[in-house]
Amino acid sequence: MSTTGYIVLAWVVTFGGIGGYAAAVIRRGRKLSAQVAPERRRWM
Amino acid sequence: MTTVTPSPRPSEAPTGPRGTGSRGTKVLGGAALVGLALTIVYGLFISPPDAQLGETIRIIYMHVPTVVVAYVSFIITAVSSAMYLWKRTEFWDLLGSSAAEIGVVFFAVTIVDGALWGKITWGVFWRWEPRLTTSAVLLLMYIGYLAVRAIPADTRTRATRSAVIGLVAVVNVPIVHKAVDWWRGLHQGRTVLSTIDPEMGGTQLFAMYASLATGLVVFAWLLIHRFRTAYLTERAADVGLDDAIAQRQAEGAEK
Numbered sequence: 001m002s003t004t005g006y007i008v009l010a011w012v013v014t015f016g017g018i019g020g021y022a023a024a025v026i027r028r029g030r031k032l033s034a035q036v037a038p039e040r041r042r043w044m
Numbered sequence: 045m046t047t048v049t050p051s052p053r054p055s056e057a058p059t060g061p062r063g064t065g066s067r068g069t070k071v072l073g074g075a076a077l078v079g080l081a082l083t084i085v086y087g088l089f090i091s092p093p094d095a096q097l098g099e100t101i102r103i104i105y106m107h108v109p110t111v112v113v114a115y116v117s118f119i120i121t122a123v124s125s126a127m128y129l130w131k132r133t134e135f136w137d138l139l140g141s142s143a144a145e146i147g148v149v150f151f152a153v154t155i156v157d158g159a160l161w162g163k164i165t166w167g168v169f170w171r172w173e174p175r176l177t178t179s180a181v182l183l184l185m186y187i188g189y190l191a192v193r194a195i196p197a198d199t200r201t202r203a204t205r206s207a208v209i210g211l212v213a214v215v216n217v218p219i220v221h222k223a224v225d226w227w228r229g230l231h232q233g234r235t236v237l238s239t240i241d242p243e244m245g246g247t248q249l250f251a252m253y254a255s256l257a258t259g260l261v262v263f264a265w266l267l268i269h270r271f272r273t274a275y276l277t278e279r280a281a282d283v284g285l286d287d288a289i290a291q292r293q294a295e296g297a298e299k
Contacts, residue, residue: 003099003164004099006164007100007102007103007160010102010103010106010156010160010161011087011088011106013156013160014106014110014153017149018266021146021266022266022269025064025266026065029064029269029273029276030062030064032273032280033063035280035283036276036279036280036283040279040282041272041276041279
């Protein structure tokens with residue numbers, strides 16, 4: 001693989017890894033918030 | 045005697061704001077998107093190749109912010125662990141575990157980015173040299189932290205166990221950071237918490253600071269969402285417990 005290929009791969013890994021994790025967190029939060037009444041979502 | 049009423053099923057749950065977002069997270073999210081756009085434009089297109097690192101500096105624009113966020117995460121986990129052992133409140137337990145999980149994700153990305161940089165520069169993805177070896181140990185320690193949290197236990201026991209690990213694991217952070225000074229290895233000198241390459245200037249320096257600032261904004265945004273998700277997980281578990289108690293009470297009343 002060329003130098004440019006490795007550089008692009010590093011950016012894809014960074015954005016893909018962190019973006020994928022962020023999407024999973026948001027999706028899980030939405031799913032859970034449907035199970036908990038609004039008055040119990042006070043975040044302390 | 046108190047009576048526990050069954051919690052509403054998801055389909056009949058009272059309507060309210062969905063998810064873990066708020067005005068604050070929307071502001072942070074917007075700032076992160078602007079920062080990401082600047083980082084991409086300057087990091088990939090405007091910034092010139094470095095005199096020593098060449099085009100590989102574009103990997104450093106990803107590698108440095110992710111490791112800074114990972115260090116910050118692990119330090120927050122340690123402080124939260126100490127606070128939990130002192131105050132014994134759910135807030136510190138959830139904050140510490142949320143930060144640890146984010147730290148693991150960012151540190152894993154750091155290691156992969158470093159391996160790709162190493163392949164270009166050294167010709168190999170991995171060498172068992174001091175910085176890389178201590179980094180692998182650090183990652184494994186925090187994966188262990190998360191694994192311990194997954195062991196079934198009551199919340200207090202789980203929180204105490206993980207708080208102790210959170211305090212022990214953070215000792216490895218300065219070791220990883222100073223490994224390039226203490227032992228001779230292949231890895232280049234410190235960039236984080238050192239002066240960023242003094243020969244770096246203009247658009248290179250801007251790209252580096254833009255990616256660093258963006259990484260920290262993304263971290264703040266993620267930490268808030270992750271903490272709230274952890275909080276919701278606990279409340280959802282309470283709902284399940286309430287339902288079980290209500291069911292037992294109803295069974296008792298029928299007899």
